[in-house]
Amino acid sequence: GAGVSQSPSNKVTEKGKDVELRCDPISGHTALYWYRQRLGQGLEFLIYFQGNSAPDKSGLPSDRFSAERTGESVSTLTIQRTQQEDSAVYLCASSLEGADITDTQYFGPGTRLTVL
Amino acid sequence: SQKIEQNSEALNIQEGKTATLTCNYTNYSPAYLQWYRQDPGRGPVFLLLIRENEKEKRKERLKVTFDTTLKQSLFHITASQPADSATYLCALAGDSNYQLIWGAGTKLIIKP
Numbered sequence: 001g002a003g004v005s006q007s008p009s010n011k012v013t014e015k016g017k018d019v020e021l022r023c024d025p026i027s028g029h030t031a032l033y034w035y036r037q038r039l040g041q042g043l044e045f046l047i048y049f050q051g052n053s054a055p056d057k058s059g060l061p062s063d064r065f066s067a068e069r070t071g072e073s074v075s076t077l078t079i080q081r082t083q084q085e086d087s088a089v090y091l092c093a094s095s096l097e098g099a100d101i102t103d104t105q106y107f108g109p110g111t112r113l114t115v116l
Numbered sequence: 117s118q119k120i121e122q123n124s125e126a127l128n129i130q131e132g133k134t135a136t137l138t139c140n141y142t143n144y145s146p147a148y149l150q151w152y153r154q155d156p157g158r159g160p161v162f163l164l165l166i167r168e169n170e171k172e173k174r175k176e177r178l179k180v181t182f183d184t185t186l187k188q189s190l191f192h193i194t195a196s197q198p199a200d201s202a203t204y205l206c207a208l209a210g211d212s213n214y215q216l217i218w219g220a221g222t223k224l225i226i227k228p
Contacts, residue, residue: 004159031214042120042205042218043160056212091159100213102148107159 002026004108006092012114013082021077021111023092031098033105034067034077035091043091049075050098082115089113118143120219122206128225129196137191137222139206145184146208151191154203154221163204164191196226 005024013019025032034046045059049069060066064082069075079086089112093105119142129135139149147168152160166173166182166189173180179192193200203223207216 033214040124040220042220043207043216044218045210045215048214050214056214059215093159098214102165103214104162105216107161109158 004092004094004106006090006108006111008111009109010112010114012116014116015084016081018078018080019082019113021079021090021092021113023075023077023094023108025073025075025092025094026106028072029094029096029106030072031095031103032069032075033093033095033098034075035093036061037089037091037110039088046077046090048098079113082113084115087113087115118146118208118210118217120206120208120217122204122219122222124220124222126223126225128227131196131198131226131228133196135193135196135200135224135226137204137224139189139191139219141187141208145187149180149182149189149206149208150216151178151180151189152205152207154205160205193224198226198228200224201226 007022030051032049035043037043047067048056064080067077089110091110093107095103095105097103121140150165151163154160164173164180166180177194181190203221205221207218210217
């Protein structure tokens with residue numbers, strides 16, 4: 001079956017512009033995660049959605065970052081007034097339930113964001 | 117806070133030999149530790165999970181050990197092949213059931 005897909009694969013934007021990144025999880029997966037991966041660094045947790053529960057936004061680095069998820073499907077991560085330090089690969093993952101970390105996370109290919 | 121250290125230098129191994137990668141953590145021992153593989157331009161792919169009460173886990177040519185005294189996990193690939201070349205990431209349980217803390221990964225290069 002289809003895996004996690006993300007779009008766009010690459011995004012170049014100017015400082016101060018808003019960007020929207022999209023994630024399509026595996027069908028039937030109730031849990032969805034967003035991560036940021038800066039060059040040479042580990043993944044940073046950004047936000048977690050699980051079913052109809054309130055999302056865990058504790059990893060969002062500033063109020064310029066927000067994310068939404070429609071039911072148990074598509075999610076969008078929005079970065080407003082982008083800054084150069086936002087340049088990174090943004091990865092989305094989904095898992096069947098997300099109840100604990102033994103629930104395997106399946107990652108998309110990521111969106112490489114470059115802020116000029 | 118919990119920190120993970122993986123060797124930032126690339127590891128070069130001759131094909132057929134065993135590759136050993138190290139993951140060290142600094143604070144509490146996590147309930148679980150996971151290893152992932154990441155290829156350029158791709159997202160991480162889950163490989164193995166080991167629990168704190170397990171000393172060793174195997175899957176085909178892969179072996180993971182978990183030493184809570186040393187605060188270390190070792191990841192071994194036996195009979196390594198050029199196709200094993202990738203960056204290998206370790207991740208361990210954070211403060212919640214679903215949050216992982218990630219290492220920066222070690223790049224493994226298998227030379228034919």
